[in-house]
Amino acid sequence: MEAVDLNLPINPEMPRRKDYRIGCIGSGFIMRDCHLVAYRDAGFHPYAISSRTHGNAKAVAELRGIPHVYETWEALIRDPQIEILDIAVPPDRQLEIVREAVKQAHIKGILCQKPLAMNMREACEIVELCEEAGIKIGVNSNMRYDQSIRALKAVLDRGYLGEPVLATIEMRAIPHWQDFLHKYEHVEILNMGIHHIDAFRYLFGDPERITAVTRRDPRIAFKHIDGISQYTFQYGNELMATSLDDAWAWPGEGTEQDIYIKWRVEGLDGVAQGTIGWPTYPERTPSTLEFTTKxxxxxxxxxxxxQVWFPDAFQGTMAQLLRAVETNTEPEIGGRDNLHTMALVEACYKSIAERRTVEFSETASKIKSYTFEGGSPL
Structure with missing residues (x-):
């Protein structure tokens, strides 16, 4: 019987320098209770904050010990002391911020929220603008830093499961859809499922084919395409990776709820399964992993x-950007890499609209066709 090493690397690699001055844009839940808590625990240095509502920014600054508060994000990005920009606003507003941020010579790195944008064209423009300005861009795809997903990656890399055959994610959740989403028809896959799509990419790479189906959520009053979604990725080695995202999650309000995220990977030599602890937030419930192997x-x-996914994983998303700035390398979750995640999201919606299996190349090719030079389409 061969020994199995349970020393699985779940913690992010930290930069040597932790005192990069971070300018924070946004003061909602994700910034207040995830980013800033994680940064405090990691020893990072949030230097300034701004928000749509100045009073909210001031309150968060007092709560989290941030020394500088700005009336607007435009004023914040012009502060020459700021080296890193941390954006936590709705994704349909990220492009306008990036367009101005890249003009500031003192900004060395930008951490954007996921989704990077509401569509591929704007996502590509964000990436191109940062690359042309020599600014490192990272994307806050924080499920890659969930501890069970991080540990699963090590289990796969060490060959404990052998060649993967089938991977599944099952989510039952009742999310709060932000008001800005009410003007868009793409809801669940772009804003929740994108976590699972990016996790599949982290674990297995890009698939060859995508098949997706969806239906509306009976609870949601605003117009939308996807409330309950299922999508399957097929790989060249016949691996199937499939996720069922149930954002309706009945039983619901007024009855007993059964909310969870579970995952499972079956291989030729073993099986691993686990849970994501997020549904119990703010109670600290660690994600889990168990596996058996030949x-x-x-x-x-x-x-x-x-450690737990929320907020501890947010140390990793900032750390990987700071390391990239420090070493002049590409971030682990860089903008260029994240365009492949966006292309998979688009492939899901294309599959739904056309009621067919889509080749990944059909949407991945748009990464090149949406290239920008100097902010203008080629």
Whole structure:
């Protein structure tokens, strides 16, 4: 029986320098209770904050010990002391901020929210603007830093499961859809499912084919296409990765709820399964992983940790950007890489609209056709 190493690397690699001055745009839940809590615990340096509502920004600054508060994000980005920009606003507003931020010579890195934009064209423009300005761009695809997903990646890389055959994610959740989404028809896949799509890419790479189906959520009053979604990725080695995203999640209001995110990966030599602890937030419930492998037959391995997805994973998304700035390398979750995640989102919607399986090349090709030079389409 071969020994199995349970020393699984779940913690992010930190930059040598932690005191980069971070300018924070946004003061909602994600910034207040995730970004800033994670940064405090990691020893990072939020230097300034602004928000749509100045009073909210001031309150968060007092709560989290941020020394400078600006009336507007335009004033914040012009502060020459700011080195890193941390954007936590609705994704349909990110492009206008990036367009102005890249004009500031003192900004070295930008962390954008996911989705990077509401469509591929704007996502490509954001990436091109940053690249042309020599600014590192990272994307806050924080499920890659969930501890169970991080540990699963190590289990796969060490070959404990052998060649993967089937991967599944099942989500039952009742999200709060922000008001800005009410003017868009694309809801669940672009804003929730994108976590799972990006996690599949992190674990297995880009697929060859995508098949997706969806229906409306009976609870949602505004016009939308996707409330309950299922999408399947097919790879060249026959691996199937499929996610069922149930944002209706009945039983719902007024009855007993059963809210969870579960995942499972089956391979030729073993199986791993786990849960994401997020649905219990703000209670700190760590995500879980258990796996069994032919290398130690008849035994389940159950590593454990104290960290949780929200807010601890947000240390990783900022750390990977700071390391990229520090070493002049591409971030682990860089903008260029994230365009492939956006292309998969678009492939899902194309599959739904045309009621067919879509080749990934059909949407990935748009990454090149949407290239910008000097802010103008080629």
């Amino acid at each position: 290398r130690s037959p008849g035994k389940w391995h159950r590593p454990a940790w104290e």
